[in-house]
Amino acid sequence: GAVVSQHPSRVICKSGTSVKIECRSLDFQATTMFWYRQFPKKSLMLMATSNEGSKATYEQGVEKDKFLINHASLTLSTLTVTSAHPEDSSFYICSASKLAGGQTQYFGPGTRLLVL
Amino acid sequence: AQTVTQSQPEMSVQEAETVTLSCTYDTSESNYYLFWYKQPPSRQMILVIRQEAYKQQNATENRFSVNFQKAAKSFSLKISDSQLGDTAMYFCAFMKQVGAQKLVFGQGTRLTINP
Numbered sequence: 001g002a003v004v005s006q007h008p009s010r011v012i013c014k015s016g017t018s019v020k021i022e023c024r025s026l027d028f029q030a031t032t033m034f035w036y037r038q039f040p041k042k043s044l045m046l047m048a049t050s051n052e053g054s055k056a057t058y059e060q061g062v063e064k065d066k067f068l069i070n071h072a073s074l075t076l077s078t079l080t081v082t083s084a085h086p087e088d089s090s091f092y093i094c095s096a097s098k099l100a101g102g103q104t105q106y107f108g109p110g111t112r113l114l115v116l
Numbered sequence: 117a118q119t120v121t122q123s124q125p126e127m128s129v130q131e132a133e134t135v136t137l138s139c140t141y142d143t144s145e146s147n148y149y150l151f152w153y154k155q156p157p158s159r160q161m162i163l164v165i166r167q168e169a170y171k172q173q174n175a176t177e178n179r180f181s182v183n184f185q186k187a188a189k190s191f192s193l194k195i196s197d198s199q200l201g202d203t204a205m206y207f208c209a210f211m212k213q214v215g216a217q218k219l220v221f222g223q224g225t226r227l228t229i230n231p
Binding site: 032034038042043044046049057091093095097103104105106107109110 | 149153158159160161162163166207211213217218219221222223224
C-alpha cells in the first residue's frame with residue numbers, strides 16, 4: 001500500500017493566527033513530499049516541494065514566509081500558514097513519493113482551511 | 117515549460133457505457149511519465165493509471181486503459197463498462213523523468229455516470 005494521511009481534515013481559524021497542517025506517509029518512506037492548493041472546481045496548483053532534511057523549493061509566486069514547510073523525517077512534512085487571512089482559505093493537499101522507485105505521487109485526503 | 121490540456125470540462129454517460137477522456141500535452145522532453153488521477157466527491161486524489169513514455173504498449177488497469185500517441189502528444193483515458201463509482205473529476209498529469217518530480221496537471225474533466 002501507499003497511504004498518506006493529513007491532519008486536520010478541516011480547520012477554521014481567525015484572521016492573523018497560524019495554522020499547521022501535517023502530512024504523513026503511513027506505510028512507506030517518502031523522499032519527497034509536495035504541497036498543493038486547490039480552489040473550488042479547479043485543478044491542483046503546486047506550492048512547494050520538500051525533501052527530508054533540506055529546505056523546501058517554492059513555486060514562483062508562493063510566499064515562503066507565509067507558507068512554512070518543514071520536512072523533519074522521511075514520513076512527516078508540515079505546512080504552516082502564518083498570519084492567515086481570508087484569502088488563504090482553500091483546500092490544501094499533500095502528496096508523497098516513495099524512497100525507491102518513486103515517480104508516482106500518493107496523495108493525502110486534503111485539509112480544508114477556512115479563515116474568518 | 118510543460119503544459120497539459122484537457123479540452124472537455126464536463127462529460128456525462130449512462131452506466132455501463134464506454135467513455136473516453138481526452139488529454140494533450142506539450143513538452144520538449146523525450147522521456148517522461150503520464151498519469152490519470154481521479155478525484156471523487158470526497159476530494160481524495162486516486163491514481164488511476166500511469167504510462168512511461170518510453171513504453172510503446174498502452175497501459176491498462178482493469179476497466180481503464182489509455183491510448184498513448186507520443187508523436188501526437190496525446191494521452192486519452194478510456195473507461196469501459198462505466199460504473200456509478202466512476203463519477204469524479206479526472207485529471208491528466210505530466211512528469212519529467214529527469215529532475216524535480218513535479219506533476220503538471222490539466223484543468224480536469226468532470227465525469228458523471230448516470231444510472
